[in-house]
Structure formats: structure tokens, C-alpha cells
Amino acid sequence: MNDAPARLPLTGIRVLDLSSVWAMPYAAGTLTDLGAEVIKIEALQRLDSSRAGTTNGMWPEGDGGREPWNVPGSFSLINRGKRSLLLNMAGPEGRDVFRELVAISDVVIENFTARVMRDWHLEYEDLKALKPDIIMVSNTGYGHDSPWESYPAQGTALEGTTGIPNFSGYMGGRPWTVGQSYPDFVAMWHGLFSIMACLRRRAITGEGAWIDLGMYQANVGFMGEAMLDYVANGRLGERLGNRDHIQGVQGCYRTLGDDRWFAVATQNDAEWCALRDLIGTAAWGESTPPATLAEARERHDEVDGVIAAWAAARTREDAAQACRSAGLPAGPVNDARDLLLDPHLRARGLYEMVDHAPGTGVGRRPIIGRPYRLSATPLHVRHPAPPLGEANEYVLKELLGMPAARFDDLVAKEITGWREPLAEPVHGLPMQTLLDAGRLRVYDPEYRERLGIVPEQA
């Protein structure tokens, strides 16, 4: 982690980030890696809910310490590199300050329901009057100017509505959501694309734009071939567990070890035969092993039984290695610890060590960096996530040139300023409760040694 000396692709771009939770905050955090100055705006009266991790208690060692709002893990990962401004926009004076900030910014990102910015007279046309080439992202669940524009949405519940779970889940079973809040990331990528495309357009034409990002429709586009299958063939689609929906034979099988699994896939006759030969004919008992991929697909249940029996006698590493040696796509089912210790991801630097703000007790921890590399511009997380309100004076006095008297007046009215934002102390759930309730599967007391991290003594 350092301040890269080279010019970064977004050096000189200033972003006002009014967004909360995951999708747009992660997009804006991503912009900081690329050199943008991102000012995260919250209010004492309205924190980003991901700061106040009262139920997941994702604090260092499960202890929020003196500043629980500054230390949650997800918050720190998502909001890396930003500056933090406290500005209460519920009243006109706070909104006036925001308007002044718009005039010196390039991009505004917000994820309020549609009525909020409308009620505040801070829609695109209003911002454009202040800064003609402003680029504004309005991220909602369903998009503006539409029947559901003010329906609240977050990734988990929204995933159902997108239709993707219609194709996700065990065979013959109900639809499932998969992963963690997947629609947020789909929205994030398309939001980032739109920002970059509009920055390019601005560089050429001098014009700004409004990006009306409804998460719902961005996600529907990730099932295009299945939508056309319905339009053309009337097929509604089905849930196939881990089977291939195109033409392969594949699965995820339990191996030796505590809840350890591996996956293998065959996508053509040659691969199928390689897997069949690896497992050997004895495993098939009385029956003849399938000769082709198509036959194996017809006998998929039987194939699964044979592979499962083969896998059950091996470690996941041995099973994956044997398949890879035969030229097959195969790999272990990794958990969080496996990933953080994975030699390939370490060599590529997917996880990046970040020294967090002194006094918070977070210390040095790895966070997710970036799933891409640039050949000429090495990228790094430039700063840890900001402690609440750390940039009040920088933004208001230095960037806006606000006189001390006006600043002090805003502090007195709690429009900016700082106090402890939570009226009552918050408690995380004890580790044993998280384990008993299945929120966590394993507690690894040696994780710090494994990761090579020494937390700061709070």
C-alpha cells in the first residue's frame, strides 16, 4: 500500500459519493484505486448502514472497540481510499454546501430511492445547472420514471426478482440465491462501465450525462440466452444443481476431509473419455461406461455415483490434481481461508495488505484488491477506509474555502462536525453463537498467524 508516484488513470477526477451499503460504495471504492478523489458523504443522523454492523459484528476479533462504526470488515474493504465528510443534507443549509461541492466535482453517485433527490431539487438537471459537464449516477432497484421507482431494493431480495434464481438451485428443487447479494455486483460493473463511458464521452464532447441505473434490468441481461430460449422455444428453464446447462457432464463431489469437495467438468467427447479412463472400468460394475459425452449426459445420475465413489476415497487436492493431469478442468471448492492462502491468488496479489487507521484496533489486514491488472500502471489500495468525518475540514475549508465562522456555524447546527454517532453501545454476537446458529461454520483461532498479520493493540 502506498501513494503511487505515477499518474493514475483517474487522477484529477473528483467524485461525490452519497451511496450506502454495497453496490455503489464498492464501485466508488474501486475508483479510488485508480486515482480518483472520492468524498463519501454521510450524516451523523444517517450513517451508511454498513458502518453499523451490529448483527454481523464483523469487527476485529468480534470487538467493535471504541469506534465500532469505523472498523467493520466489509465496510473497510468496500470504502477503501475514500475521504469521509459528514454533511446533513436533510435541511437546506446542508444541501447548499452540497451544491457548492457539485460545482467542483466530476461525478456524483447516489442510491436513494427516486423521490429523495427529487424532493431535494438535486436531480440531474439541477446538478447540470451547477456544473454543466457533471456525470451523475442514480442507482435504484428498478430505475427512475417507472411504476416501481420508489420501491426499496437490496441485492439479496432483488436477486429473486431478477429471474437468475429460476436457473439456480438443486435439481427439481426451489429457486436459490447464490453467493452474497449478487445483483449488487452486476449493478456495480455496469455502473462503472457507464461512468467510464460517460467520462470518455465528456473528454470528446465536453458534455455530461445522467446514468439511470436500475439494478433489476442490469441483471436480467445476464440471462440473455435463456430469455431467448423462452422467446424462441417456449422453454421456461430449470434448476440443474451443478450440472451444465449447455452440453457438458460435470459435478461437485465430496472428498476426504471435513466438508471438503471438488469439482470436475467435461465438455467434449475427448474430455469425457479422459475422465472415464482416469476412474477406470472397475468402478462401473456390471454396466458399460458411456462411450460419448452425450451418452454420459443421458446417464448423468449413474455417472455422478461413479465419480462420487472415486472422489470419496481421495483428498480434494489429489482428486483435482489427478483430473488436471488428465487435461480436465477441475479444482477444489475453496472457502475463505483457502482463498486467502491460495498460492496463485497470492502470486497475483488479489488480496492486498492494508494498514488501517491508527487507534481503531484494526491494524494490518488483507482486503480484496482488484480482479484485473494493467500493464503500465501498477495499482494499489491507496488509503484505508476513512474514519467517520476525518475530512470535514479538508473538504469544507480547503476544497470549498469555507470561512471558519461558517464552518463553526455548521458544526453548531450538527450539519457537519463530529460526535459519537451511536447513542447506545453496540454488541456483536459471541463467536459461539455465530457458530451454533450456522452463521459461521468454523472458527480458526490461528488465522492471524496464517495470514501473517499483527493487529494493532487498541
Place this chain on the structure above:
Amino acid sequence: MTSANVTRPQAPPGPMSGLRVLDLTRRIAGPYCTKVLADYGADVIKIEQPGTGDPSRSIPPYFHDAPDPEGSLHFLYLNTSKRSVTLDLKSERGRQIALDLARRADVVVENFRPGVLGRLGLGWETLHAINPRLVLTSISNFGQTGPYRDLPASELVEYAMSGVMTISGREDRSPLKHGLSQGQYSAGATAAWVTAMLTFAQAMGEPGQWIDISILEAIAAQLVSNEPYYAWMGGIQGRRPAAGDGTGNGLRDIMPCEDGYVILQPRQGEPWSKIVDLLQEPALDDPRFETAEGQLINAEPLYKILSKAFVRRKKHELFHGAAERHILFGIAQDPADLLDCPQLNARGYWVDIDHPVTGTMRYPGAPVRIPQAPWDAQRHAPLLGEHTDEVLEADVGLGRAERDALRAAHVI
């Protein structure tokens, strides 16, 4: 409902208009990246192998289930707005033509296995030398570096290795992947935004760079809760515990209702009374369920009550009722629901695109609405080699006689 053919004349150009893209991608991840660029205005020239074309032309599903390289529904969806040129990159003449096209391009996108582009004589050093402005985007399973670089992979294997499967599904059953090809789309969308970022730098006069996108990392980078659980407190998440006959407490999980499936997502600090009011179920009005901790500890009784409450209710009634109460709520929809959805239709989401083989079909439309610079499927996915003559004549200056000779030699 808008039609691509009808809206095009009066719509302003998309934000990527004027960008010239040489598209060497195949299958899903790469083509999704270049589809986004093309539908937002870029001129994308897709290079396909003479005779067979993009391998996605040869995978189901097909239009009317009839195997036809022009009827592959993957291909038709993922290649809108592009032009197709057949060119054998393994031939020296083919390579020279590709270099001519790269000289005129702003962006090259490819998703061969690492090393293949270099072996074709089209690697980064070569492209950068002939066109220093050029951005090269490479999408691969594990990235261009690292010990797994050359391992074979597939959608399932990438999902397994990414960490997503270990937290998906039921504890008493196998880990579960996402449906369809979400990993490929994830990487394609990641590649699209990183590429667009460097086209902004390019517009600002910066030299081109080589972008290395890893599909595995595009999936793993989504685990913004799972990763810090371990890095902050040593916790490893698993799949959903099987409580009673269910999976957890019935919240944040898709549950059956009277006419389909629904999902209810309480927020932190949200009064439980709002949810009791939505579901109109007296048994839920119980102090045990009022806190997040109580919901976790009393998973089994909560699940039983919620399952009974949901199956008495209809999905749309609950969905709109939840919105009125500002409660996060979803319904599990299928393609028929989506095509009928009043919200998507009010947004003008679906577009009708005509095609010589399939006729007019209804396609998913703009992922994002940008009124000043809108999405527009400029044309249907190209027939194999549909634009070979026009591109080679206009962009490479090859006359008819030379093209005929190249065609006879199976170079184009």
C-alpha cells in the same frame, strides 16, 4: 416497446460511439464485453474462424431447437451490434490483415488461453509497437500470470475455486453454483468497464495498456463479506444450516408462497412490527423474533411460522405490500414473468430485433439507461462473415480479386 430499427435514426449516439474495436473473442465472457461496447455505440469488428465461426455458434439452445450456426441463441444474444469478418489468424496473410485492422483500432479484446495470442504473432508487444494508443483487453480463466495460468477451467470449476459455492446451498447437500454462465458474464462485465476506463485515458491522450482480466478473480472479488469474516475475526462461512425441514430461519431465503416463491430481507434495525403487519400472522408477534440475534437463535420456530404465513399469501400482493411498508422483498420470477413485467415494459426494456434466419425476436435491452447517450442494439448479430467484404475493402483496401484469392485459400 422500442425497435432497434425504428429508434436508431433519432436517438443520439451512445457513449462509446467513434470507438473502433477489433474483437477476437469467442464463447461468452469476451463476447459479453464487446457486446456492451457495441450496444453503447462502438464499431466492433468480430473476427471469426472461416467455416465454423465463434464456437458459441455450435452450442445449444438454438432457435426452434434446430442446430444452425445462425440460430444459436447464445451467439444471437451476445453479438448484437457487431460486424463479422471471417479470417484465419493462423495463416500469415490472415495475421497481416489482423495487424492492419489493429493499426486502425482503438481497442483489441481477446479471450484465448494465455500465450495463444503471442503464438499467433499478435501479442501485446507486437500490437503496442504498431499502435501505441491501442488498449488490449485479455480475459482468461486464471489471468496471464501465476501458477494456475495454464490450467484448464470451466464455469463450474471457476465457481468452485472462487469461494462462492462454499457459501451457497444447504449444509447437508453439495455446494451450489449459480445458474447459467454467471461467472463468464461477471468477467465480461468487469472487462467492459476496465476497457472503457482505459478508453477514457486514451481520449485524454494516454498511451494504451494491456488489461489482464481473470474470470476466477471476477467471481472471487464479490465476496466482500466472506473475505473479511476470516481476515477480521477468523470466521469461515459455510452453507445454509438445515433447521427443521428448511434452511435457516426463512428470512433472506427463497420460500414458497401460494402462487410461487418469495424472499423477505429484513434490514438492520428495522422494527419487526412492520414485518408482522405485512404478513398478518399473529404468531410472528413474538419478542423472540424482534432482534437479529433472536431471529438467528430461534431459527426453527421462526421458519415454521414464516413458511405457514407465506403459503397463505400471493407473491404480487406481498411484493407491493412490502414496498408500501418500505420492506425489502423479492419474488422469484421466470422468463414469462419477466417478459410480462409491467416495470420492465414501462422502462422500454425489451427490444425487437429482426434477423434473416429467426425473423423478429424480443431481446433483453439496455442494462443501464443513459438518456443523453443511450444504449441501442444497432443491428442483429451478424451472419458468419457477413461483413468480410465491406470491412476488408474499406479498412484494409483489398479489392475483389484479392478477396476472391483469399477466399479460395480459406484465409477469409
